[in-house]
Amino acid sequence: MTIIHRNAMHPVTTVTGTAYPWGAKNIDTDVIIPAHWLKTIQRSGLGKGAFETVRAQPDNIFDDPRYAGAPILIAGDNFGCGSSREHAAWALADMGIRAVIAPSFSDIFSGNAFKNGIVPVVLPQEAVDRLLAAAVDQPVTVDLETMTVTTPYQDRFPFDLDPFRRQCLMEGLDEIGLTLARDTAISKFEGGMNADRPWIEERRGYAGIAVEGAGRT
Numbered sequence: 001m002t003i004i005h006r007n008a009m010h011p012v013t014t015v016t017g018t019a020y021p022w023g024a025k026n027i028d029t030d031v032i033i034p035a036h037w038l039k040t041i042q043r044s045g046l047g048k049g050a051f052e053t054v055r056a057q058p059d060n061i062f063d064d065p066r067y068a069g070a071p072i073l074i075a076g077d078n079f080g081c082g083s084s085r086e087h088a089a090w091a092l093a094d095m096g097i098r099a100v101i102a103p104s105f106s107d108i109f110s111g112n113a114f115k116n117g118i119v120p121v122v123l124p125q126e127a128v129d130r131l132l133a134a135a136v137d138q139p140v141t142v143d144l145e146t147m148t149v150t151t152p153y154q155d156r157f158p159f160d161l162d163p164f165r166r167q168c169l170m171e172g173l174d175e176i177g178l179t180l181a182r183d184t185a186i187s188k189f190e191g192g193m194n195a196d197r198p199w200i201e202e203r204r205g206y207a208g209i210a211v212e213g214a215g216r217t
Contacts, residue, residue, distance in 0.1 A: 011169070011172035012172070015072060015119060015142040017070060018069070018072070018135070019070055019072035019073065020072070020074060021067075022075055022076075023128070023129075023132045024075060026076070030083065033049055033050055033085065033091040037091070038087050043090040050062075050092060070097070072100070072140050072142065074140075079106070080105050080106040082106070084108040089109070089113050097118060098119065099142040101131060103123065103124065114168065116174070119142055119169060122159060131155070134153050135151075139151070144169060147161065147166075
């Protein structure tokens with residue numbers, strides 16, 4: 001029996017708290033997590049390597065105690081460009097980021113973010129500029145129920161998400177979770193296949209797959 005290790009996603013309905021008011025444009029995945037961190041397939045521990053080259057600079061925003069543990073990152077246009085490494089999303093999640101707000105994202109990074117419980121929020125540059133100013137001394141809230149980003153200054157910016165991806169985020173379902181949620185139907189189908197076409201099972205030598213951590217909250 002093969003054991004697949006996985007970190008179960010947690011439902012995301014609201015992300016609120018301090019936000020890193022960064023605003024940098026064209027941040028590629030090598031900046032988010034440098035290549036020498038890609039030797040591991042473990043998701044935990046990558047947060048300490050996140051933005052390593054930026055953190056090497058004095059007075060950088062990621063080591064500023066005012067934003068310690070911030071769950072939101074406000075970035076510039078074209079965030080997550082470059083290579084398709086999923087480690088970038090893993091690193092962000094491991095450092096505690098649950099939402100990234102930017103005018104645009106790389107398509108691949110955006111997909112990886114959804115799969116790892118991170119909300120990629122696309123807003124116009126004017127809204128991002130306003131949030132960058134507000135986040136200096138006020139918390140920011142990303143609400144998937146109302147599909148808005150708000151601040152205590154009465155800022156309210158609506159955003160859009162693919163309905164299916166929004167549902168997955170709110171229910172805490174990644175691709176494995178979606179499959180496990182249909183376990184009964186899949187088992188029924190495979191049981192029928194085994195009865196109707198037993199030679200298929202004999203040829204492929206199916207031994208079964210168990211998922212460690214499935215159903216954990």
